[in-house]
Amino acid sequence: MRVLVEVAVFTVRDRRLDVLLARGPGAAWLLPAGSVENGEPVDIAAAAAVRDVAGVRGITMEQLFTFDRPPDAVCVAHLALIDAGRHPLSPGPDVADVRWFPHDDLPTLADGQDAALGYGLSRLRAKTAYAPVAVNLLPELFTLGEMQAVYEVLLGRELDSRNFRRDVLAAGVVEESGEVRAEGRGRPARLYRSAGGHFAVDARERRVARQISSGDDPPA
Amino acid sequence: MRVLVEVAVFTVRDRRLDVLLARGPGAAWLLPAGSVENGEPVDIAAAAAVRDVAGVRGITMEQLFTFDRPPDAVCVAHLALIDAGRHPLSPGPDVADVRWFPHDDLPTLADGQDAALGYGLSRLRAKTAYAPVAVNLLPELFTLGEMQAVYEVLLGRELDSRNFRRDVLAAGVVEESGEVRAEGRGRPARLYRSAGGHFAVDARERRVARQISSGDDPPA
DNA sequence: GCAAAAGTGTTCTTTGTACACCCATGG
DNA sequence: CCATGGGTGTACAAAGAACACTTTTGC
Known part of the structure; x- marks a missing residue:
């Protein structure tokens, strides 16, 4: 049997949640994908697929699910x-085009890829509940306003900035860099960086976070 | 590459959480496992493994994770x-012995199976938080006392029976059968059956349950 | 009649949510 | 000087946790 990999790569740009798609010459749009060579670790193969298709390296990934790909493969x-800003796209050799699409306005994908992408999206939203996913979508230094905006995009609703700031700071997932950034008009914002640790945006979530020091994430 | 399957099968018996292991003649204890034939759906292969090894059919399964199995396979x-009571074990043709082991007193397993088993256990405990997992571990009819005992074993702590009963009934995951069972001394208990739907044992959990009508479970 | 398990409500504490104003800068 | 986003604390509402006694049966 063949073992394939594919990767749903998400970013947040311009207050939109985007998905990375690529296509070969004349072909349909696809998630970055590849196959696992004999003996190669699956996660390495997945990282290689993203690198080869989009020229993006050094990103962290999480395994989602193994789908059947009839007649003779699993994926x-x-x-x-x-953070799309730190990872410019450069199409690999067999790729005609690679770009970001808004997650709610996608071209038609190959059979089965819808499932992977949909599951990725729901897992991403679920993770919002107990992991500081926003820091993976932001530059090294970011303002709390930017961080809040990411959560608002992921959750599809507005958050109260006072509660948001209180909770993020109390959770200790960010630390002040000491720097400040003035961006156009308005008072300059303090810049923070990730400090590791768990975090949950609201209610149902914070509680879970507390008890899930390790638990729901895939092993190894 | 070869594609293998293995299954961490749990049951609760006698206030203990047990795991199903099998061994071939003279070989080590293993989780029920098999390989995926070309074109066969992975979940079917996993069900077949449990049937072939232990003679148990018709159980529901959930995919956990795909591990590397060097040098040339994934699993x-x-x-x-x-419910062990409804599924007596009968060793398959290549199986010398199949039996339940207490989850915290296992023999040495093959490399990698520890990881699968450990992840299964943590996923099982995590699911306690938002799914009525106990009904899968109980006979068709059961008392609330038995159900509570299952949760206590899974969570490793005692629960308050008044809160437990209130919450289970309010969640609507069980329905009265109308029957009653007297078991030795003590007041006879009402018998319930599963009514589908989600349920959470306590706090951190109930809230999550409410918002996860669909979300964290694997697709398809 | 007593030991053993089933069944039933209320109070208090903790957590979450809603909310309004002053501050620093650019134009 | 005003428009824009940043930064701060409190009061109310909801949910969770803790808790004791009565009922029904077998022995």
């Missing part, structure tokens, strides 16, 4: 989150 | 929950 789907 | 691990 291990992965989820990746990146 | 798709699954989680299954059954």
Whole structure:
């Protein structure tokens, strides 16, 4: 049997949640994908697929699910989150075109890829509940306003900035860099960086976070 | 590459959480496992493995994770929950012995199976938080006391029976059968059956349950 | 009649949610 | 000087956790 990999790569740009798609010459749009060579670790193969298709390296990934790909393959789907600003796209050799699409306005994908992408999206939203996913979608230094905006895009609703700031700071997932950034008009914002650790945006979530020091994430 | 399947099968018996293991003649203890034939759906192969090894059929399973199995295979691990009372074990042709082991007192397993089993256990406990997993571990009719005992074993702590009963009934995951069972001394208990739907044992959990009508479970 | 398990409500504490104003800068 | 986004604390509402006694049966 053949073992394939594919990766649902998400980013947040311009207050939109985008998905990375590529296509070969004359072909349909696809998630970055590849196959696993004999003996190669699956996660390495998935990272290689993203590198070869889009020229993006060094991103962290999480395994999602293994789908059947009749007639003779299985496909291990992965989820990746990146800051598009730090990872410019460069199409690989067999790729005619690679670009970001708004997650709610996608071209038609190959059979089965819808499932992987949909599952990736729901897992991403679920993770919002107990992991500081936003830091994976932001530059090294970011303002709390930017971080809040990412969560608002992921959750599809507005958050109260006072509660948001209180909770993020209390959770200790970010630390002040000491720097400040003035961006156009308005008071300059403090810049933070990730400090590791778990975090949950609201209610149902914070509680879970507390008890899930390790638990729901895939092993190894 | 070869694609293998293995299944961590759990049950609760006698206030203990047990795991199903099998061994071939003279060989080590293993999780029920098999390989995926060309074109066969992975979940079917996993069900077949449990049937062939232990003679148990018709159980529901959930995919957990796909592990590397160097040098030339991957293994798709699954989680299954059954009521041991309704599924007597009968060793398959290549199996010398198959039996239940307490989850915290296991023999040495083959490399990699520890990971699958450990992940299965943590997923099982995590699911306690938002799914009525106990009904998969109980007979068709059961008392609330038995159900509570299952949760206590899974969570490793005692629950308050008044809160437990209130919450289970309010969640609507069980319905009265109208029957009653007297078991030795003590007041006879009402018998319930599963009514579908989600349920959470406590706090952190109930809230999550409410918002996860669909979300965290694998697709398809 | 007593030991053993089933069944039933209320109070208090913790957590979440809603909310309004002053501050620093650019134009 | 005003428009824009950043930054701060409190009061109310909801949910969770803790808790004791009565009922029904077998022995």
